[in-house]
Amino acid sequence: MATPAPNDSKNAIAVAKAMLSTAASVTASVMVVQSVVRSFVPPEFQGFLFSGIHGFLSRFSDEMTMVIEQSDGYTQNELFGAAQVFLAAKQSLSMRRVRVTKSTKENDFTLAMDRNQTLVDTFDGIKLKWAFVSRQVDPGNRVHHGSKVQHEFQYFELTFHKKHREIVLNSYLPSLIDEAKSIKQGKKKLKLYTPCSNGAWSPVNLNHPATFQTLAMDPELKKKILDDLERFVRRKEYYRRVGKAWKRGYLLYGPPGTGKSSLVAAMANYLNFDIYDLELSGIQTDAELRRLLVATMNQSILVVEDIDCTIQLQDRKSETRATSMNPTSMGYRRQDRVTLSGFLNFIDGLWSSCGDERIIVFTTNHIEKLDPALLRPGRMDLHVPMSYCTPCGFRLLASNYLGIDHHDLFDQIESLITMARVTPAEVAEQLMKSNEPGVALGDVVSFLANHKRKENEEVNEEKVHQSQLVEENGGGEESSECELIEE
Numbered sequence: 020m021a022t023p024a025p026n027d028s029k030n031a032i033a034v035a036k037a038m039l040s041t042a043a044s045v046t047a048s049v050m051v052v053q054s055v056v057r058s059f060v061p062p063e064f065q066g067f068l069f070s071g072i073h074g075f076l077s078r079f080s081d082e083m084t085m086v087i088e089q090s091d092g093y094t095q096n097e098l099f100g101a102a103q104v105f106l107a108a109k110q111s112l113s114m115r116r117v118r119v120t121k122s123t124k125e126n127d128f129t130l131a132m133d134r135n136q137t138l139v140d141t142f143d144g145i146k147l148k149w150a151f152v153s154r155q156v157d158p159g160n161r162v163h164h165g166s167k168v169q170h171e172f173q174y175f176e177l178t179f180h181k182k183h184r185e186i187v188l189n190s191y192l193p194s195l196i197d198e199a200k201s202i203k204q205g206k207k208k209l210k211l212y213t214p215c216s217n218g219a220w221s222p223v224n225l226n227h228p229a230t231f232q233t234l235a236m237d238p239e240l241k242k243k244i245l246d247d248l249e250r251f252v253r254r255k256e257y258y259r260r261v262g263k264a265w266k267r268g269y270l271l272y273g274p275p276g277t278g279k280s281s282l283v284a285a286m287a288n289y290l291n292f293d294i295y296d297l298e299l300s301g302i303q304t305d306a307e308l309r310r311l312l313v314a315t316m317n318q319s320i321l322v323v324e325d326i327d328c329t330i331q332l333q334d335r336k337s338e339t340r341a342t343s344m345n346p347t348s349m350g351y352r353r354q355d356r357v358t359l360s361g362f363l364n365f366i367d368g369l370w371s372s373c374g375d376e377r378i379i380v381f382t383t384n385h386i387e388k389l390d391p392a393l394l395r396p397g398r399m400d401l402h403v404p405m406s407y408c409t410p411c412g413f414r415l416l417a418s419n420y421l422g423i424d425h426h427d428l429f430d431q432i433e434s435l436i437t438m439a440r441v442t443p444a445e446v447a448e449q450l451m452k453s454n455e456p457g458v459a460l461g462d463v464v465s466f467l468a469n470h471k472r473k474e475n476e477e478v479n480e481e482k483v484h485q486s487q488l489v490e491e492n493g494g495g496e497e498s499s500e501c502e503l504i505e506e
């Protein structure tokens with residue numbers, strides 16, 4: 020067993036005292052002292068020193084510390100076990116000491132936070148400092164198999180600013196317990212990240228139920244996407260060999276309610292990837308955009324929804340024209356704005372090379388409005404059209420929503436659906452109106468019939484309008500001239 024080094028310990032304490040007398044920041048002092056203690060003091064004495072120093076310093080601090088012990092004397096503390104699992108999963112390669120164990124029954128190594136190590140977590144922008152403290156307790160003169168029994172007393176300390184007490188108790192700790200449960204079940208809890216006001220990503224749990232089984236879309240297209248995803252995740256070595264960044268881009272396009280966002284959620288659920296939802300219109304500068312992109316993690320999907328609606332990205336030519344004429348004519352310098360070229364260059368260049376297994380998805384309702392730079396071959400690897408509901412899509416929805424594979428009304432609905440342009444979202448809405456298949460399907464029939472009638476009326480109105488135009492212009496030939504002029 021390693022013996023304590025009295026001189027080193029004295030040095031460490033002397034440094035701690037000196038720090039205290041001049042410290043402007045108590046937190047900074049704690050960190051410096053901890054690192055000094057770690058360097059000079061043998062592990063078995065570190066726990067004692069840490070909590071002593073910490074207890075003394077905390078009197079001057081705005082921080083509060085929660086102590087999470089293994090048990091309350093009678094029952095196990097659920098939070099202690101959850102923290103062990105959660106923190107082990109959070110550990111990064113940057114940790115200096117990691118405990119590694121493996122039982123004969125298990126195939127994998129289990130990593131855990133080692134004694135007297137610290138780790139910083141963030142939640143809703145709040146910094147939370149974890150320490151795993153271990154103290155040797157002398158139980159008196161108890162002897163077992165000839166040697167003196169040593170007891171180890173272990174607990175976690177969770178330190179944060181006092182003002183976040185309620186958030187920690189009501190949100191952070193419950194979510195930690197949830198996450199630990201998912202980790203234990205071997206299932207990662209998926210997250211949906213959105214940019215928050217301080218320029219960082221803020222996570223919430225992603226509980227979207229969409230899967231490839233529940234998606235009503237062309238079966239061949241569905242299979243093509245699934246195969247593409249599977250090939251992508253298997254191809255780590257391939258991407259390395261050909262010198263390409265390990266990323267894949269999908270462009271999903273189609274009318275509202277055809278399942279573009281549902282497909283993104285299905286992809287995340289299928290791959291077990293988190294989603295980063297990049298709302299470009301909320302981002303002011305290329306620098307801010309880059310910061311956010313760099314902060315995304317591997318094995319994730321970066322989604323930019325409705326890319327055509329993000330005005331600055333719409334028209335690169337006009338953007339260039341405006342800049343070349345007068346760089347400050349619009350009251351801002353061009354480099355202060357998010358630009359399509361800046362975004363695409365960063366996605367294709369530096370960003371994709373600093374991470375692995377990235378998927379990028381753009382969605383749009385108007386593919387025709389997109390800048391050609393986005394549609395260029397090689398930019399988005401797969402273009403996925405999301406279409407109106409087909410008979411096959413309807414059957415899948417009926418099976419999902421009503422649990423039925425056949426019904427007398429199916430034929431009528433299927434022939435109506437091929438004529439009416441309705442979205443899966445609209446059909447799903449009708450199917451949800453009743454648990455009784457006959458009633459729900461009756462609603463679908465009336466909805467489709469109404470929809471078809473309205474479509475016919477619109478077509479007729481348009482025909483009348485066109486023939487009025489022809490009459491006003493006095494004949495066929497001149498009308499084509501008129502169309503040419505209008506264009």
Ligand SMILES: Nc1ncnc2c1ncn2[C@@H]1O[C@H](COP(=O)(O)OP(=O)(O)OP(=O)(O)O)[C@@H](O)[C@H]1O
Pocket residue numbers: 233234235236273274275276277278279280281282384405443444445447
């Ligand atoms: N193809 C589909 N298969 C199954 N359900 C669908 C499909 N499309 C839409 N839905 C249902 O409609 C709802 C809305 O669909 P979703 O948000 O995915 O459409 P969207 O194409 O992203 O629309 P928008 O363009 O307005 O963003 C979904 O929650 C889902 O219940």
Ligand SMILES: [Mg+2]
Pocket residue numbers: 279280281324382
């Ligand atoms: Mg959507």
